[in-house]
Every structure is written in structure tokens, then in C-alpha cells.
Amino acid sequence: MTPLPLVIDASQLASNLDDPSLLILDLSKVATYQQGHIPHALHVDPALLLCGTAPVPNKLPSREQLSALFSSLGLTPERHVVVYDDQMGALAGRMVWTLHCVGHNRVSFLNGQLQAWTQAGQALESGVNTASASQFEAAIDRxxxxxxxxxxxxxxxxxxxxxxxxxxxxxxxxxxxxxxxxxxxxxxxxxxxxxxxxxxxxxxxxxxxxxxxxxxxxxxxxxxxxxxxxxxxxxxxxxxxxxxxxxxxxxxxxxxxxxxxxxxxxxxxxx
Structure with a gap:
């Protein structure tokens, strides 16, 4: 796979779309994902990026929560993650930070989100993609x-x-x-x-x-x-x-x- 920088455009993603080491994560609303998403993209509930517990539920999840999340997505050290959302990049950025926190730096942010992909003439797919689970053990970099x-x-x-x-x-x-x-x-x-x-x-x-x-x-x-x-x-x-x-x-x-x-x-x- 061609090495990808932290911020990529639609053409860079398209050139690597069928690489089996690529893991595309869509943090959009469920309805947006169902209407159409980048081929092979997995939907991620943004709530899973929060610990969800009082008194401050918006903090980073625990090591156990993050291990479960990234295992469910099939993340392994050699995979390169690409993230996008329908929130002008806010949730995709939080996912980048979360991945960095668990030591996974092989991640890219799609510049312009889904709009940039479609405006570049790239196709969408419908339906729900699923992952083969991995055994990801998170270690948090404080x-x-x-x-x-x-x-x-x-x-x-x-x-x-x-x-x-x-x-x-x-x-x-x-x-x-x-x-x-x-x-x-x-x-x-x-x-x-x-x-x-x-x-x-x-x-x-x-x-x-x-x-x-x-x-x-x-x-x-x-x-x-x-x-x-x-x-x-x-x-x-x-x-x-x-x-x-x-x-x-x-x-x-x-x-x-x-x-x-x-x-x-x-x-x-x-x-």
C-alpha cells in the first residue's frame, strides 16, 4: 500500500480503495451511512468514542472499552485507517486522536469528508459492512x-x-x-x-x-x-x-x- 499522510484527498483514497490493509471508518449518522457511504466503510457509533460515565461522560473511554471497540472493527497494527464523518470533520478528528492515544498512528483524515469523495466523481455504496473481529489490546498514551x-x-x-x-x-x-x-x-x-x-x-x-x-x-x-x-x-x-x-x-x-x-x-x- 502506498504510504498515506495524516490528511488525504479523495484521489489518494481512491487509489488505495481495494487494498486489504485499508480500514475505512464512517462516523456519520446511521441514516447518512445507510443512504450511501464509501465502499468498504464500516459505520462507527460516535458515542463509542466517549467513556459514557458520570460525572464527565465525554472523556476518553477506558482501556477495556477501547480494546473492545477496535477489536470489533478488526483493527490490527498493520492496517491503515481512513476516517470521515458528516460533522465537518469533528468526529473524524476525535477518532484520529483516539487512535493516536492507543498508539495507532497509521491513520488518515479524508479532507472534505464524504462531499469531497462524491464531488470527485467517486461512487458510493449502500448496505451495511461488517468486520472480522481482531484481538486489539489498547494501551493508552496519557x-x-x-x-x-x-x-x-x-x-x-x-x-x-x-x-x-x-x-x-x-x-x-x-x-x-x-x-x-x-x-x-x-x-x-x-x-x-x-x-x-x-x-x-x-x-x-x-x-x-x-x-x-x-x-x-x-x-x-x-x-x-x-x-x-x-x-x-x-x-x-x-x-x-x-x-x-x-x-x-x-x-x-x-x-x-x-x-x-x-x-x-x-x-x-x-x-
Whole structure:
């Protein structure tokens, strides 16, 4: 199989579509998948990317949960995963992060999602694909995960940048979603996740030089240690993907996100 980068276009996927080592994962809504999906794609319920337990159900699943998920999908170390969704890349980005967390770096993000595939003249198929189960044993790399304690311990670090991927209204505390308090983590830089895309109707990533320049204007550069978050670490799945694609090497995701930070009494905020 031709080696594939982290972000690929439809032609690169099409060239490798029939390679048996390819594992295509569709994180779209069930109805979207049933209407038509990329040939050979397996549907994945996005809820399986969450631990699902209180008090913060949006955190990374346990090792046991991830072992079960990836075994059910037939994942093995030699397989190359391609991910896409119908959520402008947010869920696909979270899947990329999840795979990185279990040490599987052979993964690519389809730039532009399903729309890019069909606009390139590529065919869809209907019906449900199933996988032959594997025995995947997950080991979680915690260096890709930030928790409250880590953030509080490093808030004053000069090389730390917290990338808030929410809307400006959420960042400023004008809109509070499922939290006791609004605002943002002290010192956090705002760059909304959708600003990484060309437009709402063209969900390909903006050119690398544009993204780097925009992030630099917000004080975020590849030499920084970056922690990205949103409300539940769905939207910041895309910003993690963008950072890694742009060459950022020290990127963590705060999977508790504002759902946790905004509901604790011991977490400082700014607005």
C-alpha cells in the first residue's frame, strides 16, 4: 500500500480503495451511512468514542472499552485507517486522536469528508459492512491527554498555549452550555474550530500557510505545547487534527473540556 499522510484527498483514497490493509471508518449518522457511504466503510457509533460515565461522560473511554471497540472493527497494527464523518470533520478528528492515544498512528483524515469523495466523481455504496473481529489490546498514551490537574499545574508556563475551539460567545462567557459558569480558561487563545475550514459548504481544511498565519496571529505556533478543548471534546477533535497536520508535535486534548471545567468549583475562569 502506498504510504498515506495524516490528511488525504479523495484521489489518494481512491487509489488505495481495494487494498486489504485499508480500514475505512464512517462516523456519520446511521441514516447518512445507510443512504450511501464509501465502499468498504464500516459505520462507527460516535458515542463509542466517549467513556459514557458520570460525572464527565465525554472523556476518553477506558482501556477495556477501547480494546473492545477496535477489536470489533478488526483493527490490527498493520492496517491503515481512513476516517470521515458528516460533522465537518469533528468526529473524524476525535477518532484520529483516539487512535493516536492507543498508539495507532497509521491513520488518515479524508479532507472534505464524504462531499469531497462524491464531488470527485467517486461512487458510493449502500448496505451495511461488517468486520472480522481482531484481538486489539489498547494501551493508552496519557501524554496526549490533559486533565484538570495538569492544566492547573502548567497554567503559568510560558510555552503553553490553550486552544479554545468553541464559539466566540462561549469563549467570552456570553453563552453558557451545560455548565455552572462561563468564560474561558485563563490565558486561553480563541480560534473557533470551523475557522479551520474553507467554508461551511466546503469542509476541506484551509491552506496550511493560511492556518499557520491565523494561528500565529492568535499566539499559537508549532513550538508551543498546546492543549485544545471545546465543550465536550467533539469540536476540538478537528483542532487536534489540524495542529498535528500543521506539524505541532506537543499537542494534548483536554477531553473533560468545558463540561468539566465549567462545572467545578476549583477551576479559575476569565471572560
Amino acid at each position: 501524554s496526549l491527554v490533559a486533565d484538570v490537574e495538569h492544566i492547573l499545574a502548567h497554567l503559568g508556563d510560558a510555552d503553553l498555549r490553550i486552544w479554545d475551539a468553541r464559539t466566540e460567545a462561549e469563549y467570552r462567557g456570553e453563552k453558557i452550555v451545560n455548565a455552572k459558569k462561563g468564560g474561558h480558561i485563563p490565558g486561553a487563545r480563541w480560534f473557533e474550530w470551523t475557522d479551520s475550514l474553507i467554508s461551511p459548504n466546503d469542509t476541506r481544511l484551509r491552506p496550511d500557510a493560511e492556518l499557520l498565519a491565523t494561528l500565529r496571529a492568535r499566539g499559537i505556533t508549532p513550538d508551543h505545547q498546546v492543549i485544545t478543548h471545546c465543550q465536550t471534546h467533539r469540536r476540538s477533535g478537528l483542532t487536534y487534527l489540524v495542529a498535528r497536520h500543521l506539524g505541532f508535535e506537543q499537542v494534548r486534548c483536554y477531553d473533560g473540556s468545558w463540561f468539566e471545567w465549567g462545572n467545578r468549583d476549583d477551576t479559575p475562569t476569565e471572560s
